[in-house]
Every structure is written in C-alpha cells, then in structure tokens.
Amino acid sequence: SRHLRPSAGQVVQRVYVREAVWSMLAIYRPAQCIFPNVRRLEWCGSENSSLAYAHLFVGGKLQSLMLRKENDDDYDRLVSIINSVRYLRSPLREFRLEVEDDADCPEELEEAVLALILSTNLEIYSSNASLGTRPLVSLAESTSLRSAHVRGMGGHVSCAWGRNYEQHMPIFPSIQTLHVEVPQLRDTFYRKISSGSVSPNLKEI
Numbered sequence: 001s002r003h004l005r006p007s008a009g010q011v012v013q014r015v016y017v018r019e020a021v022w023s024m025l026a027i028y029r030p031a032q033c034i035f036p037n038v039r040r041l042e043w044c045g046s047e048n049s050s051l052a053y054a055h056l057f058v059g060g061k062l063q064s065l066m067l068r069k070e071n072d073d074d075y076d077r078l079v080s081i082i083n084s085v086r087y088l089r090s091p092l093r094e095f096r097l098e099v100e101d102d103a104d105c106p107e108e109l110e111e112a113v114l115a116l117i118l119s120t121n122l123e124i125y126s127s128n129a130s131l132g133t134r135p136l137v138s139l140a141e142s143t144s145l146r147s148a149h150v151r152g153m154g155g156h157v158s159c160a161w162g163r164n165y166e167q168h169m170p171i172f173p174s175i176q177t178l179h180v181e182v183p184q185l186r187d188t189f190y191r192k193i194s195s196g197s198v199s200p201n202l203k204e205i
Helices: 019-028 051-057 072-087 107-119 133-141 160-165 183-194
Strands: 002-004 013-015 040-044 064-068 094-098 124-127 147-151 177-181
Touching (some): 051 072, 064 072
Parallel strands (some): 040 064, 064 094, 094 124
16 A cells, blocks of 8 residues: 655545556656655555655655665665655655664665765654664754654664763754664763753753
8 A cells, every 4th residue: 555645735545556556657657756746755665565666756846755664675675765865855854764673774774864864954853773873973963853763773873972972062953852762872862961962942852
C-alpha cells in the first residue's frame, strides 16, 4: 500500500496499487517525477514492495519526507532516495527515518543523511537509525532545527562529542522539543542544559 498526505484542506486518500502497476509506471513514466507538486511524502517498504518506486514522487517541491524501511535489501534504495532529495534541492523542512530496531546501518546511509542535514534547513528531524556522531553534531549546530528525536546511536557514538561540546559551544540553538535517547551523551546534555548553553526556546526535553 502507498498513501500520500496532501496539504491541509485537501482530501487525504489511501491508495492501494499493485506491484505490476508501479513497475509499469517506473519503466514508461512520462517524466522523471510523475507527481512534481507533492509536498509531503510518507513511504513504507515491506516484504512485498520496494523503496525503488518512491523516486516517482520525489520532486523539487518536497517539504516533508518520511521513510520506513522493513526490508534488509533496501539500504541502497534508501540512500538513493535521500540523495535525490538533495540533488533536486527540495525545500525539505521535515525528515523522518525509521529502520528495524538494532539494525546495523551502512556508512553510506550515514553519509547520505549527513549531506541532507547540511544541505537543507530542516526544522523537524526524527530517526532511530544508528548513524554515528557526525549527523548528531550537525543537527546540534543547526540554527533552523525546532524539533529533534534521535535514537539508536549505540556504540557508534564517539568521545569526540564530549570533547567538542562540553565546553563553550552552544548546542541546538533554536530547538523547542528535544528527545535524545543516547545513554552515552546523557551527562553531557545535562551539563549543557544546566549551563544555559541550549536554546532559550526549549520547551520539552
């Protein structure tokens, strides 16, 4: 199943499309993006489907993207979709990524997400993927980010975070809602919050 969520005020409809139809559209599509005006896209992979067809909906006006991967073979597709958003310079404001719990994410996914963070003005970010320190550091430096939910970094988090951010550098300067489920960083965040080095707009943590 696939479903699109149009802008407020428009009808929201869940659409069920057979795999053969998606394959035909991908082969004979009249344009690179068959829905160029899509602003919000939620795409969920499954055992009977592929993230490959999400490319049909990624256009230059995309503002919100949610990807959920449920197939171990979909990492290459996932990386390709994220890179497409960056290449098209979509005005992305919201990005959500969900993978299997305890999944071992490849370095290519970390690179793609990092590049996306650095090339867009994200306001909302949510992910449970184990992506390492660099995406988290980039999120912490973002002046546009208002809401962040970061989980699942586990053993990939290095001590570099503590060395760089325990002292003078402010973190999450514009954040309003912050959820960071990374036990290794708990003490660092407590110290930054108590020192007033987090956004004055912070309402929930």
